[in-house]
Amino acid sequence: MPVCKEKLDEVALSEEEYQLVVERLGREPTDVELGMFGSLWSEHCGYKHSKALLKQFPSKSKRVLIKPGEENAGVIDIGDGLVVIMKVESHNHPSAIEPYQGAATGVGGIVRDIFTMGARPIALMNSLRFGPLSDSRNRYLFGGVVGGIAGYGNCLGIPDIGGEIYFADCYSGNPLVNALCLGIAEAKYLVRARASGEGNLLILVGADTGRDGLHGASGLASRTFKDERELRSTVQVGNPFLEKLLIEACLELAKTDWIAGMQDLGAAGLTSSAVESASRGDGGIEIDVLKIPRREKAMTPYEVMLSESQERMLVVAKKGYENKVKALFDRWELRSDIIGFVTGDGMARIKEGKKIVAEAPVNVLSSPPVYRKRVQKPEWINKLQSFDITSIPDLSSRKVKGVLLRLLASPNITSKRCVYRQYDHQVGDNTVVLPGSDAAVLRIKGKRKAISLTTDGNGRYCYVNPYLGGVIAISEAARNLVCSGAQPLAITDCLNFGNPERDDVYYQLKECIGGMARTCRALKIPVISGNVSLYNETEGEAIYPTPVVGMVGLIDDVAQHCTSGFKNEGDLVFLLGDNAVPDSSIGASEYLDLIHGAIKGNPHIDLEMEKRLHRCCLEAIKRGLLNSAHDCSEGGLAIALAESCTATGLGFTSSEWDIEGRLDAYLFGEAQSRIVVSVAPKSLWKLRKLADHYRISAVKLGVVGGKRFILKGYVDLPLKEIDEVWRGGLEKLLQR
Amino acid sequence: MPPSLFINGNIMKFGIIVFPGTWSDKDCYYSLNDILKQKADYIWHKQTDLSKYDCVILPGGFSYGDYLRPGAIARFSPVMSALEGFAAKGKPVLGICNGFQILCESGLLPGVLLRNSHLEYRCQWTYLKVDNNSTAFTSKCQNGNTLKIPISHYEGRYYADDATLEELESKQRVIFRYATIGGRVTESANPNGSLHNIAGIINKTGNVLGMMPHPERSCEALLGSTDGNVIWESIIASL
Numbered sequence: 024m025p026v027c028k029e030k031l032d033e034v035a036l037s038e039e040e041y042q043l044v045v046e047r048l049g050r051e052p053t054d055v056e057l058g059m060f061g062s063l064w065s066e067h068c069g070y071k072h073s074k075a076l077l078k079q080f081p082s083k084s085k086r087v088l089i090k091p092g093e094e095n096a097g098v099i100d101i102g103d104g105l106v107v108i109m110k111v112e113s114h115n116h117p118s119a120i121e122p123y124q125g126a127a128t129g130v131g132g133i134v135r136d137i138f139t140m141g142a143r144p145i146a147l148m149n150s151l152r153f154g155p156l157s158d159s160r161n162r163y164l165f166g167g168v169v170g171g172i173a174g175y176g177n178c179l180g181i182p183d184i185g186g187e188i189y190f191a192d193c194y195s196g197n198p199l200v201n202a203l204c205l206g207i208a209e210a211k212y213l214v215r216a217r218a219s220g221e222g223n224l225l226i227l228v229g230a231d232t233g234r235d236g237l238h239g240a241s242g243l244a245s246r247t248f249k250d251e252r253e254l255r256s257t258v259q260v261g262n263p264f265l266e267k268l269l270i271e272a273c274l275e276l277a278k279t280d281w282i283a284g285m286q287d288l289g290a291a292g293l294t295s296s297a298v299e300s301a302s303r304g305d306g307g308i309e310i311d312v313l314k315i316p317r318r319e320k321a322m323t324p325y326e327v328m329l330s331e332s333q334e335r336m337l338v339v340a341k342k343g344y345e346n347k348v349k350a351l352f353d354r355w356e357l358r359s360d361i362i363g364f365v366t367g368d369g370m371a372r373i374k375e376g377k378k379i380v381a382e383a384p385v386n387v388l389s390s391p392p393v394y395r396k397r398v399q400k401p402e403w404i405n406k407l408q409s410f411d412i413t414s415i416p417d418l419s420s421r422k423v424k425g426v427l428l429r430l431l432a433s434p435n436i437t438s439k440r441c442v443y444r445q446y447d448h449q450v451g452d453n454t455v456v457l458p459g460s461d462a463a464v465l466r467i468k469g470k471r472k473a474i475s476l477t478t479d480g481n482g483r484y485c486y487v488n489p490y491l492g493g494v495i496a497i498s499e500a501a502r503n504l505v506c507s508g509a510q511p512l513a514i515t516d517c518l519n520f521g522n523p524e525r526d527d528v529y530y531q532l533k534e535c536i537g538g539m540a541r542t543c544r545a546l547k548i549p550v551i552s553g554n555v556s557l558y559n560e561t562e563g564e565a566i567y568p569t570p571v572v573g574m575v576g577l578i579d580d581v582a583q584h585c586t587s588g589f590k591n592e593g594d595l596v597f598l599l600g601d602n603a604v605p606d607s608s609i610g611a612s613e614y615l616d617l618i619h620g621a622i623k624g625n626p627h628i629d630l631e632m633e634k635r636l637h638r639c640c641l642e643a644i645k646r647g648l649l650n651s652a653h654d655c656s657e658g659g660l661a662i663a664l665a666e667s668c669t670a671t672g673l674g675f676t677s678s679e680w681d682i683e684g685r686l687d688a689y690l691f692g693e694a695q696s697r698i699v700v701s702v703a704p705k706s707l708w709k710l711r712k713l714a715d716h717y718r719i720s721a722v723k724l725g726v727v728g729g730k731r732f733i734l735k736g737y738v739d740l741p742l743k744e745i746d747e748v749w750r751g752g753l754e755k756l757l758q759r
Numbered sequence: 760m761p762p763s764l765f766i767n768g769n770i771m772k773f774g775i776i777v778f779p780g781t782w783s784d785k786d787c788y789y790s791l792n793d794i795l796k797q798k799a800d801y802i803w804h805k806q807t808d809l810s811k812y813d814c815v816i817l818p819g820g821f822s823y824g825d826y827l828r829p830g831a832i833a834r835f836s837p838v839m840s841a842l843e844g845f846a847a848k849g850k851p852v853l854g855i856c857n858g859f860q861i862l863c864e865s866g867l868l869p870g871v872l873l874r875n876s877h878l879e880y881r882c883q884w885t886y887l888k889v890d891n892n893s894t895a896f897t898s899k900c901q902n903g904n905t906l907k908i909p910i911s912h913y914e915g916r917y918y919a920d921d922a923t924l925e926e927l928e929s930k931q932r933v934i935f936r937y938a939t940i941g942g943r944v945t946e947s948a949n950p951n952g953s954l955h956n957i958a959g960i961i962n963k964t965g966n967v968l969g970m971m972p973h974p975e976r977s978c979e980a981l982l983g984s985t986d987g988n989v990i991w992e993s994i995i996a997s998l
Contacts (some may be wrong), residue, residue: 149868173880178821180782263779266826445880447911449976453788457983466981468789579979639940 026057027052030214034061040392047387053324055373056332059388060352062291063298066557069391072523073555076533080550081538086512087212087549093303095136095216097551099513101577104472106210108142111150111203111478111517111573113556118200121258122167126200127175128261128333133204134179135287138270139336140207141214141277145451146465147176147200148186150478150517150571154195156434156756163611164198165757171261171446172202178263179270183446183459184465186478190434193482196561201517203573205476207467214277217284218297219304221367222342225297228352228359229269229335233318235259236292236331244653265334265357272355273336279351281344283365288335294328296337297363298371302389307370310363312380324380330374338519339365401527410623412606415615418687423661423737426618428748430658430691431665437444438669439750456586461503461654466581475509477574481657482567484626487611488564489531489568491626493538498633501546505637506652506698508585508644509576514543516553516572521565525556532557534668537609537737538568545630546637548574585644587653588670589701592728593652596667596675597710598660599630599643600636600697602720604687608692613657628695632719636696639717648706648713657699661690661734663699664724669749674742676733677725690737701727769772771998773799774812776842776858778833781977783819783855791816792974795991805838813841814851814994817858819911819973826885828928829872829888829914839865851895851994852967856912859959868962868969869927870919875912876952882911884983885972886949887958888938891931894961895997896968905942906935906986908972910950910958915971917953917960927960935970 031041034057044052044060063069070077082090082097088106091097096110114129116615130147137144149172152159176183186203220226236259276282279635286300293310301308312324318332338359340348345361353360366372371379371388418426443458453471456464462477479500485492486536501511516539521528545548559566578584589596609615610624643649655663668675682689703712725733733739773791777784784993791799799816802809809815822833833839839861846852846867854862875881887908889900897922900906919927927933935958941949948957952973959970975986 104831177880177882177911178780178824180820262824264821264826267782267821267824269782444883447880448972449882449909449911449982450782450786452789452976452979452982455981468793 028275034058035065036061040064041689043392044407045369048383053381055328056383058325058329058668059294059381062294063388066555067290068295070555071391072394072557073518073532074393075395076536079536081543082549084547084549085147087551088612091550091552093462095140097513098213099551101472101474104210105207105467106213107205107207107429107474107575108140109203109205109515109573109575110552111515111571112136112137112554113517113519114200114202115197115519115559117258117554118168119197122164123171123174124258124260126168126171128174128259128458129202130172131259131261131263131266131333132289133202134181134266135289135336137204138273138365139214139216139285139287142208143211143274144204144206144270145453146205146480147181147183147202148475148476148573150186150737151188151482152194152199152482152569153190154192155190158195161195162757165353168198168200169442172290175263175313177447179267180450182448182454183448184448184454184463184476185443188439188442189482190459191482191567193564193566197559197566199519199569201571203478203515203606205575212277214282214285216286216300216310218300218339218365219306220283221306221342221365222347223283223361223365224340224342224361225308225310226338226340226345226348226359227315227335227362228338228357230262230265230317230332232327233332234322234326234330236759237326237329248539259331259333261333269334269336269607270354272352272357275350276338276348281347282340282353283336284339286337290331292329292331296642298385298388299386300337300339301371304365307366307368307372307385308363309366309372309374311374311376313376314360314362314579316358316360324373324375356564373629375687396526396529398526398530398533401530403730407623408625410610412609415619417553417685417728420686420737423690423734424740426691427661427738429617430613431749432752433613433743434753434756435613436658436662438751440751441754455581455584460507460587462505462509464505464584466579471580473578473584474579475504475507475576477503479503480569480570480571482569483611483616483622485531485535485568485570487623488625489534490630491536492568493535493570494542494628494630495626496570496572497539497542497546498628498695499654500572501637502654502698503639504574505578506585506587506654507578508583508641509578510641511546511574511576514548514550514572514574516550518555519559519566519569519571520557521560528565535568535570542630546634574643582646583645585649585652587667588651589673589675589727590650590671591703592673592705593709594701594727596699596701596724598697598722598724599640599700599714599719601632602722604689604692604694606688608694609688612691612693614687614691618635626695633696635719636698639713639719640698642712643710645727648710649699649700649703650703653699655695655699658753659691659693665732665745665749668742669746672742673727674729674731677735678723679735768873771995772811773801774802774809774815776802776804776817776838778822780822780824781818781820781857783973786975787816787818790978794978795988797995802838804838807837807841809841809845813998814853815845817852817854819856819862822857822861829857829937830864830909833861834865835891841957843867846967849964849966851997853896853994854969855973855975858972858973860914862967862969867967868960869923870917872914873916873918874914875916880913882909883949883950884909885958886938886940887935887972888942888944889934890936891934894934894965894968896990896993897934898996903942905938905940907984907990908974908977908987910972912971915951915953916929917956917957924954927939932961933957934961934968980993981989
């Protein structure tokens with residue numbers, strides 16, 4: 024073999040893959056070609072380990088206008104000629120090395136994914152995972168990531184309306200930074216990511232090209248890494264101001280008929296941008312690297328083609344319109360250069376002046392091998408699941424108060440206000456429900472409707488049971504939207520897993536996707552976009568399998584939206600949904616982890632019940648019966664009640680509860696399919712009728728009012744104390 | 760929406776200046792046109808003719824990415840010399856957030872806005888105590904009342920030397936102060952470390968107001984507050 028192992032390692036191709044390249048090309052690849060294959064066939068761009076599994080996701084519904092795969096993201100029709108587009112993407116590995124820039128460019132990248140389609144980005148969310156904050160390195164990563172998201176996002180004028188943050192040991196060396204962006208567009212202005220029409224011109228816009236981010240896709244995102252210092256140069260540096268100009272200029276351009284397509288430059292830079300848009304088009308492309316403006320001297324064609332310098336866009340201008348396009352960018356003080364053109368021969372041809380440095384068929388470059396694996400359930404998962412609940416003593420009544428306060432202060436449950444107040448969540452004048460409720464709500468100006476957005480994903484459940492963890496991730500995201508009064512419309516997902524070449528990790532991936540796909544079909548919610556981030560591990564240990572589900576829903580009348588906080592003194596509080604709380608529901612719970620130091624057990628969910636619960640709750644909200652609705656999740660029933668109190672400062676007094684099974688399971692177990700609602704006494708009979716109709720149990724929990732939080736027989740605390748513990752939890756941990 | 764707007768019936772022509780990197784322009788445009796039923800236009804920062812406007816808004820955002828210092832580059836835009844002339848004629852100018860920073864950088868208002876004392880960006884609701892209701896921007900307010908209006912900034916800590924502060928205080932040129940919901944001016948109600956809890960000040964001639972909070976974000980009950988309308992209404996009534 025003419026290339027050495029080091030060279031293949033650098034581009035992250037195996038020897039077998041190299042042989043496949045030689046076979047398909049009919050010759051040895053050039054240096055530049057090898058780099059291009061390495062990037063395009065990486066997991067990050069080519070999905071070689073996940074593609075076969077991802078096919079299980081449903082991608083159609085009557086609202087899906089453009090299916091994912093055809094474009095950067097699927098497009099959802101919300102009526103009145105408007106569409107929404109959303110996508111979530113990981114920037115885990117860059118953030119582990121350089122947290123501020125890693126997170127900042129993660130935001131930048133996902134925003135480009137949205138406006139490249141002609142949609143105005145109107146909301147950002149983030150789903151973050153870190154190791155425990157007792158460790159100073161984790162505090163540094165946390166501060167850097169939050170700072171980077173704030174620094175970049177705030178400058179763009181796109182509201183960051185929340186998300187989620189969880190902590191666990193497994194994320195210590197490998198934090199998860201998933202950024203989600205949602206955009207809205209008039210359907211008629213959508214732009215395709217296609218390089219088509221022979222003779223059309225390729226225009227590169229925005230930042231000059233430098234050596235930053237070389238091998239980001241192949242090196243950082245697609246394998247495990249040991250020495251972070253040697254990889255620091257693979258992290259890009261963001262310029263949010265330039266991005267803001269690109270947003271405005273590109274959205275203006277989208278409304279003209281001067282262009283055939285537009286594609287952002289993300290992972291693998293110009294290589295993936297040009298080849299992917301050519302593969303969606305009908306011909307090939309030719310680029311002259313000498314025409315690409317550089318930040319540094321003496322860059323090789325290899326470096327130019329693989330640079331991941333940020334804030335660059337590739338525009339395919341219709342022949343004859345190139346000067347108009349350039350004039351538009353000039354007005355926004357953006358540099359633009361014609362770097363090549365669309366050809367009719369199906370080749371990706373890269374020249375350096377007159378010399379051809381790479382010439383490979385587009386369809387070969389864009390068809391990486393697809394791997395499948397046959398795997399068995401690992402024995403260690405069986406062991407986790409066979410956890411015997413009776414080995415843990417039940418909670419005594421007098422200990423409930425202490426456990427409640429510890430859970431409220433736990434980093435996974437405590438208020439995240441000290442984070443989201445660093446993000447501008449109101450710019451745009453659309454944010455109706457601010458961060459902190461089950462789902463954020465944005466109104467659509469000039470219409471009665473609103474959209475609701477949430478992210479969700481519990482790695483602990485997926486760790487003990489990847490399949491059910493996947494089922495629960497989708498179900499809970501949908502439940503969050505339902506609590507806001509929204510009908511779920513579509514999903515974007517980011518699958519954060521370990522090294523898929525390991526059998527047990529592949530098993531997790533396969534099972535988790537299986538569970539998610541089944542639930543998407545059961546709840547009739549299509550997946551319109553997504554991203555996989557594999558090779559997440561620290562010192563050889565994989566992270567929890569962590570699917571992050573972003574879900575958007577539609578509220579027909581914004582006046583009917585619902586929030587999690589109690590509203591009126593005297594309202595009655597009910598638990599809607601699964602009231603048979605099995606003892607096993609403390610399995611894999613926050614309670615079990617925090618109080619007993621155990622991460623074991625097996626979650627449970629009844630999808631049919633979940634569906635009926637959604638219908639019941641949605642109809643109750645639409646009919647104006649509910650004054651609040653809050654999903655029962657981490658920390659269980661007691662925490663859900665406390666959160667509904669702290670949201671608005673109204674107290675709660677429980678009825679005399681008749682608890683049959685274990686006390687800890689009833690109060691802190693995480694049984695699924697449960698929503699805490701409050702209702703005016705006069706509407707009670709209507710709610711009961713509705714619950715009967717959907718065969719959903721509705722059990723009275725107590726009454727809203729006063730300034731105390733009272734669970735009769737267990738807890739009687741001033742609400743102020745609950746509030747202070749819940750609000751201050753995270754800040755205390757950060758102030759070490 | 761306050762009914763007084765329609766009783767008054769004034770229609771003003773607002774101009775909203777847009778620099779590269781400005782982002783509150785759209786929110787101001789929406790609030791003025793759609794909520795307050797006034798006429799508002801965008802003004803690109805290279806425009807130098809402001810003669811058709813009754814009032815000019817410098818909206819929030821990150822003009823020129825806030826590079827160097829917020830407002831430090833925007834102050835050199837062509838529109839700024841036109842704005843000086845506009846202000847010199849006594850016409851109303853309102854700088855919001857980055858607009859306030861630009862007004863200070865350009866010398867139209869005294870003092871500077873430093874990085875928040877806790878060194879973090881802050882986006883949150885604040886309560887503003889109105890200290891002087893005899894201006895064109897606050898005539899519809901009651902002195903001592905509080906307005907619920909949100910902030911969103913990294914550099915909002917108002918700072919000036921003692922002589923300037925003394926001048927501002929003695930001439931009632933501090934218009935808004937961060938306060939508790941009940942109107943008490945306390946340290947804990949100060950979100951950024953501003954001297955004297957200053958959230959907004961006015962120039963000597965009373966026609967140029969700079970404020971860090973965003974009144975264009977509090978014009979609708981759906982979004983949490985309509986208190987910003989009192990400021991807009993005051994401007995409209997001043998015509």
